[in-house]
Amino acid sequence: MPTWADQAKLNSTPIAWQWVCLGLIFLVSLIIPWIVSPLWIRIVTEIFMWAGLAQSWNIIGGYTGYLSFGHGAFFGMGAYVTGIAMMNLEWPFGVGLLFSGILAALLAAVIGYPTLRLRGAYFAIATWAFGEMIRQIATILDVTGGAFGMQLPPFLNLSFFYYVMLGITGLTYLTTYLLLERSRFGYKLLAIREHEEAAEMVGVDTVTIKIKAFALSAFFPGVFGGIYAYWVTYIHPDSVLGAQITDFMVVMVFLGGVGSLWGPFLGAFVVQLINRYLWLVWGEGTFYLIIIGAAICAVVLFIPNGIIGLLEKRIFSPRGALSQLRKLIKW
Amino acid sequence: MLLQSHELTISFGGLTAVDRLSLAVEKGSVLGIIGPNGSGKTTFFNLVTGAYAPDSGKVIFEGKDITGLRPHRIAQLGIGRTFQIPAPFSKMTVLQNVMVGTFIHASTMKAAKEKAWEILERVRLDEKANHQVVNVTLEDRKRLELARALATEPTLLLLDEAMAGLTPVEVKAAVELIQSLHTRGLTIIVVEHVMDVILSLCHRVVVLNYGRKIAEDTPDRIVNNQEVIKAYLGERYSARN
Amino acid sequence: MELFLQTLIDGLLIGGLIIVVGIGFSLCFGVMHIVDFAVGEWVMVGAYVSFLFVRHLGHDPMIYLPLIFFTFCACGWVIYPLIYRAVSGKRHNPVLMGLVFTFGISILAKGGALSVWGYHIQSITTWLSGKSISLGIATVPALRFSGFAFGILITILFMIFLYRTKWGIVIRATAQDRDTANLLGADVRKVGAFVYSLYAGITGMSGVLIGALFSIHAAMGAKYCTLAFFVVVLAGMGYVPGVIIAALILGLLQSFVGVYIGGRYNLVALFMVMYGVLLITPKGILRKGI
Numbered sequence: 023m024p025t026w027a028d029q030a031k032l033n034s035t036p037i038a039w040q041w042v043c044l045g046l047i048f049l050v051s052l053i054i055p056w057i058v059s060p061l062w063i064r065i066v067t068e069i070f071m072w073a074g075l076a077q078s079w080n081i082i083g084g085y086t087g088y089l090s091f092g093h094g095a096f097f098g099m100g101a102y103v104t105g106i107a108m109m110n111l112e113w114p115f116g117v118g119l120l121f122s123g124i125l126a127a128l129l130a131a132v133i134g135y136p137t138l139r140l141r142g143a144y145f146a147i148a149t150w151a152f153g154e155m156i157r158q159i160a161t162i163l164d165v166t167g168g169a170f171g172m173q174l175p176p177f178l179n180l181s182f183f184y185y186v187m188l189g190i191t192g193l194t195y196l197t198t199y200l201l202l203e204r205s206r207f208g209y210k211l212l213a214i215r216e217h218e219e220a221a222e223m224v225g226v227d228t229v230t231i232k233i234k235a236f237a238l239s240a241f242f243p244g245v246f247g248g249i250y251a252y253w254v255t256y257i258h259p260d261s262v263l264g265a266q267i268t269d270f271m272v273v274m275v276f277l278g279g280v281g282s283l284w285g286p287f288l289g290a291f292v293v294q295l296i297n298r299y300l301w302l303v304w305g306e307g308t309f310y311l312i313i314i315g316a317a318i319c320a321v322v323l324f325i326p327n328g329i330i331g332l333l334e335k336r337i338f339s340p341r342g343a344l345s346q347l348r349k350l351i352k353w
Numbered sequence: 354m355l356l357q358s359h360e361l362t363i364s365f366g367g368l369t370a371v372d373r374l375s376l377a378v379e380k381g382s383v384l385g386i387i388g389p390n391g392s393g394k395t396t397f398f399n400l401v402t403g404a405y406a407p408d409s410g411k412v413i414f415e416g417k418d419i420t421g422l423r424p425h426r427i428a429q430l431g432i433g434r435t436f437q438i439p440a441p442f443s444k445m446t447v448l449q450n451v452m453v454g455t456f457i458h459a460s461t462m463k464a465a466k467e468k469a470w471e472i473l474e475r476v477r478l479d480e481k482a483n484h485q486v487v488n489v490t491l492e493d494r495k496r497l498e499l500a501r502a503l504a505t506e507p508t509l510l511l512l513d514e515a516m517a518g519l520t521p522v523e524v525k526a527a528v529e530l531i532q533s534l535h536t537r538g539l540t541i542i543v544v545e546h547v548m549d550v551i552l553s554l555c556h557r558v559v560v561l562n563y564g565r566k567i568a569e570d571t572p573d574r575i576v577n578n579q580e581v582i583k584a585y586l587g588e589r590y591s592a593r594n
Numbered sequence: 595m596e597l598f599l600q601t602l603i604d605g606l607l608i609g610g611l612i613i614v615v616g617i618g619f620s621l622c623f624g625v626m627h628i629v630d631f632a633v634g635e636w637v638m639v640g641a642y643v644s645f646l647f648v649r650h651l652g653h654d655p656m657i658y659l660p661l662i663f664f665t666f667c668a669c670g671w672v673i674y675p676l677i678y679r680a681v682s683g684k685r686h687n688p689v690l691m692g693l694v695f696t697f698g699i700s701i702l703a704k705g706g707a708l709s710v711w712g713y714h715i716q717s718i719t720t721w722l723s724g725k726s727i728s729l730g731i732a733t734v735p736a737l738r739f740s741g742f743a744f745g746i747l748i749t750i751l752f753m754i755f756l757y758r759t760k761w762g763i764v765i766r767a768t769a770q771d772r773d774t775a776n777l778l779g780a781d782v783r784k785v786g787a788f789v790y791s792l793y794a795g796i797t798g799m800s801g802v803l804i805g806a807l808f809s810i811h812a813a814m815g816a817k818y819c820t821l822a823f824f825v826v827v828l829a830g831m832g833y834v835p836g837v838i839i840a841a842l843i844l845g846l847l848q849s850f851v852g853v854y855i856g857g858r859y860n861l862v863a864l865f866m867v868m869y870g871v872l873l874i875t876p877k878g879i880l881r882k883g884i
Binding site: 087089091133135136137139140141142143144146147148150151152154155158159161162215265269272273276307308309310311312313314315316317318319322323326 | 629689709823861864872
Binding site for chain 2: 206217
């Protein structure tokens with residue numbers, strides 16, 4: 023479980039300063055729209071969104087140990103559902119969002135039902151194929167505008183979307199903290215991840231718990247998709263259902279620290295900054311894919327517990343860094 | 354009869370691992386299952402706990418047919434089990450491991466924690482409660498296996514080679530612990546290779562060979578059973594004697 | 595009736611190609627329990643490399659099959675130690691890490707291909723292009739038939755290797771029971787490297803066949819990755835002979851959906867079938883999967 027908190031209990035040092043830090047960061051983020059330029063508001067909004075998306079992937083990928091390689095489909099679905107709700111059904115934004123999230127969760131439960139009974143490899147394959155299929159569906163249907171995409175009612179208020187993203191991301195992290203770090207549900211998930219057979223033997227209904235976790239992990243991307251759609255006003259299959267969405271989620275979680283509470287946030291922060299920087303320097307291109315792929319491979323090979331893992335090993339103290347280096351070179 | 358199996362059979366590929374096995378365990382007794390490696394002992398446990406579904410045959414527990422039920426249902430009904438090679442939940446502490454087992458019956462986290470503490474005290478692991486499982490010795494991991502199984506409040510406990518890898522001193526402590534569990538009313542099935550343990554713990558012993566039951570008797574009579582000796586030591590040894 | 599027969603034959607021909615994509619992939623999983631998410635990328639790179647050979651050296655792409663086989667085997671041999679390292683060890687969750695690692699490789703390969711060749715679509719023209727063979731009941735593009743023929747040839751050679759040679763027996767033994775095979779003298783790590791190289795070589799060759807028949811573009815990997823997945827689930831993961839039947843079924847499915855419903859629905863149809871299989875017979879239609 024969270025080693026920072028547990029080690030803290032063991033050493034009985036006060037962890038109040040962690041909460042203070044968090045509080046400060048939260049307060050600062052509340053006033054950001056008043057103090058920075060529109061460009062930076064956009065950048066920070068996007069970081070929040072990705073931090074939330076990465077954490078949702080982390081729920082099923084990191085905490086439960088089942089890799090959803092088509093997770094971007096829930097994001098895209100949410101975008102389209104909110105779009106259709108607002109344009110064709112003329113529902114208000116909030117209702118559209120809720121509907122997006124719930125629909126995504128339901129679909130996840132349907133997909134999860136046969137696949138989560140089997141080994142992780144099946145789940146990875148099935149979710150990947152699911153993602154591909156959803157993209158194709160969006161390209162064929164008329165109601166989604168097909169390959170041309172769809173337009174949403176314009177609403178250009180950067181601050182509004184900033185606060186909505188902040189709020190939903192905060193909700194994602196709060197939910198993860200309450201449900202996954204502190205509750206029976208979280209303990210059961212961790213037990214499933216560490217030794218599923220043994221968990222089953224002590225009475226944990228592994229399949230039902232996994233389906234619930236998957237549904238939860240799909241709810242938030244659905245909502246984020248809806249917000250994103252309204253924010254950028256125009257969506258099409260490649261922008262909201264492209265494979266790169268899942269790719270980003272995966273690299274952010276693994277780079278940050280898979281299975282940890284703050285890893286995804288860290289990973290989202292680092293990856294988004296690097297991505298924006300590359301975009302500035304090299305323009306729109308496909309090179310970022312090479313970097314994402316290489317980063318994933320490097321993390322798996324060398325730092326499987328991500329940046330958070332490095333921090334936990336106290337790599338920034340000289341002794342810690344030296345011992346880590348020695349372990350690494352032993353390969 | 355607390356547990357009964359009727360003509361339980363399962364094959365993997367071409368190999369019949371358990372062959373029409375029928376046995377019964379009385380409530381409050383300790384049954385030993387012995388047999389050479391590969392005779393189907395662990396497979397039998399897997400069939401009882403629901404990890405495998407048999408090709409044919411039935412498992413009856415407390416009068417109910419539990420054949421084919423999912424393992425977690427069977428655990429909830431009151432059958433607990435330890436693994437040959439301990440399978441703790443690695444990223445959790447000893448206490449947290451046991452707590453997972455208590456969730457069946459405890460309704461709040463607080464109750465779960467208290468119950469887990471109580472069990473750890475009973476198996477004398479309470480001092481290591483907050484240790485990460487990776488840092489704990491083999492003997493302690495075996496106690497943890499036991500504690501976690503006990504946390505589910507089982508009526509029937511299946512112990513799969515609980516003594517494997519323990520020193521004689523540790524074995525003695527383990528036997529005492531199991532005896533204390535038995536006096537508290539637990540029905541136990543023990544799979545073992547160490548004959549002393551079988552002799553001191555069990556009321557009855559079942560001997561398996563190639564998935565079939567070849568003998569069932571009290572421990573002292575089993576040790577002198579010709580079929581059993583032949584199975585363990587081979588035809589030529591028993592022919593010589 | 596004619597349309598039906600034509601569709602049937604088309605389906606079988608495509609199915610024959612898909613077999614080659616699936617057999618190496620299935621063996622890889624059966625022996626090392628590794629799902630290589632980069633399978634589509636191996637196909638794509640195979641197609642591109644054969645395209646380059648044809649563009650610069652001429653001749654029929656099929657001539658380069660042996661060369662591509664050995665080149666890709668070598669690549670597989672080089673990459674495997676990395677995969678092995680990702681999958682082994684006392685770290686987190688080896689299966690999970692393996693999946694993520696190959697996922698990373700597929701992104702890397704796709705990104706590399708896109709950066710080098712962009713979004714242009716290429717195709718290979720050979721002396722067979724445009725010609726047809728009449729089979730009495732239907733006419734078949736000669737190129738497609740040639741691809742099918744080579745696909746079947748590769749499959750037959752592979753099956754002979756797997757079931758009739760000493761190495762094949764070692765591989766199948768390791769797939770069935772790794773520990774016992776280890777005890778009997780098979781160096782499991784070497785077997786793994788060998789199997790992965792074989793898989794890379796075969797899948798590269800399938801890329802040549804596919805590149806000759808269909809268009810080549812840097813993002814085509816996803817399509818063949820999906821197909822390989824569907825085949826392997828239908829066949830039963832790790833059960834190689836099942837791949838033959840499953841690939842033919844999927845080829846027919848693709849063909850019939852394409853003609854009678856519309857090619858745009860083929861992913862939906864394939865996914866429905868896979869979903870059904872996972873729901874009802876997760877060990878594949880012949881119930882022989884792992």
